[in-house]
Amino acid sequence: MGKERIWNPEMECMDPEERRKLQGKRLRETVEHEYANVAYYRERMDAKGVKPEDIETIDDIVKLPFMEKTDLRDTFPFGLFAVPNDEIVRIQGSSGTTGKPIVSGYTKEDVDIWTEMVSRALAGAGADKDDVIQVCYGYGLFTGGLGAHQGATNVGAMVIPMSSGNTQRQLMMMQELGTTILCCTPSYAAYLGESIREAGLVPGKDLKLRAGIFGAEPWTEEMRKHIEETLGIDARDIYGLTEIAGPGVAFECGQKNGSHINEDHVIAEIIDPVTGKQLPYGTPGELVFTTLTKKGMPMLRYRTHDICTLYNDKCACGRTTVRMGRITGRTDDMIVVRGVNVFPSQIETVLVRTPGASPNYLLVVDRVNNSDTLEVKVEMTGEVFTSTDSLGEMQRLQKYITDQIKSVVGIKVKTTIVPPKTLPRSEGKAKRVVDNRKL
Ligand code: DLL
DSSP states (O other), X not given: OTTOOOSOHHXXXXXXXXXXXXXXXXXHHHHHHHHHHOHXXXXXXXXXXXXXXXXXXXXXXXXXXXXXXXXXXXXXXXXXXXXXXXXXXXXXXXXXXXXXXXXXXEEHHHHHHHHHHHHHHHHHTTOOTTOEEEEOSOOSSSXXXXXXXXXXXXXXXXXXXXOSOOHHHHHHHHHHHTOOEEEEOHHHHHXXXXXXXXXXXXXXXXXXXXXXXXXXXXXXXXXXXXXHHHHTSEEEEEEEETTTTEEEEEEXXXXXXXXEEOTTTEEEEEEXXXXXXXXXXXXXXXXXEEESSOOXXXXXXXXXEEEEOEEOSOOTTSOOSOEEOXXXXXXXXXXXXXXXXXXXXXXHHHHHHSTTEEEEEEEEXXXXXXXXXXXXXXXXXXXXXXXXXXXXXXXXXXXXXXXXHHHHHSSOOEEEEEOTTOSOOOSSSOOXXXXXXXX
């Protein structure tokens, strides 16, 4: 895309050695701030026998304790805030599936930094004042809506704060206001693509869409291709999490070879999820983040439970930041079926590659006679459904998908083909797994 640019070349293209020094300095400042102002951190650090003065360079990060989601729940709501409440100007949060919610507090400066990070992502995809950006991430405690909104305003675009849902209205606005950039979850983008086709709209003719910034849930390269084709756009990944900032912690450039991490604001590590030891670049493991500039609720070594690989080789875009590969799963999203580790992304890869199958699927795990079962429910496309020999076509599809999953994942699953539009649609994060064994 012609308008792609590097928003903050000084930081994004900094000499990596210089950046490491900056990170070391900021890490020390963050640890001092936390030790002085958050009793919870002070106790955790004292228990590990580490003091702020032990942090001299970025390599000393391994001396620090890890944080987990449970630490946020246990200290809910204000236990990890490092400034007085009157300096907090925003609360964001995530509900999670169980128990207490978690919240994060932002000072005005924290909001500005988060906005800067999203601006880098949007500018990297060519967004500027001539763009019309439709934000269909949910607005509210979820960071997607407001995060994308702030960044889009900052690059000067015309922002349409649609929030999630009401697909017909989304399409109408998209058409009438001439939306050029779409911000939503990839599963919702796929759904919008489907709805656009059904409405008889032709991307490129009836719509002005040219790019999409998609994240908040795992997606695959195959899903990217599918979305790019159905919407006629350039689809970019954006990663983030409430505990660290929100969207914009990392984002893809035009090379689409991993997401550039905003390393002047965070340190990313990959660890072995079992031993907690740091792993080298190029090795998959659990992603861990430490914030470097956040004042309201700084975070030390937060275990995301997201699985990915970090890359530090040179990127042709000119940015010098470390990149993270796609999230291939979560340590807590992985389903173990008859002893085999299964990630929804593996199944998605097979389905998106299969002509006649749609990327709408649901994995249902159960235990029958003490043995695990995995059923893959997948919607066929409208074309197959209305074809003259739809029964034969369905059986062929069923066998093909079962065989493909066996060869990719290594286990035999039960494939159930369901008619188009019968599985629940998500407007936000898609729910891909139902595990009945836990009930
Ligand atoms: O999902 C922030 C966000 C909003 C990111 C909009 C991108 C776009 P949480 O609700 O706290 O925050 O969920 C964070 O979502 O640990 C990942 O498991 C997952 N996730 C976020 N972005 C991606 C992505 C927002 N690009 C959790 N690819 C994270 C895969 C993602 N997973």
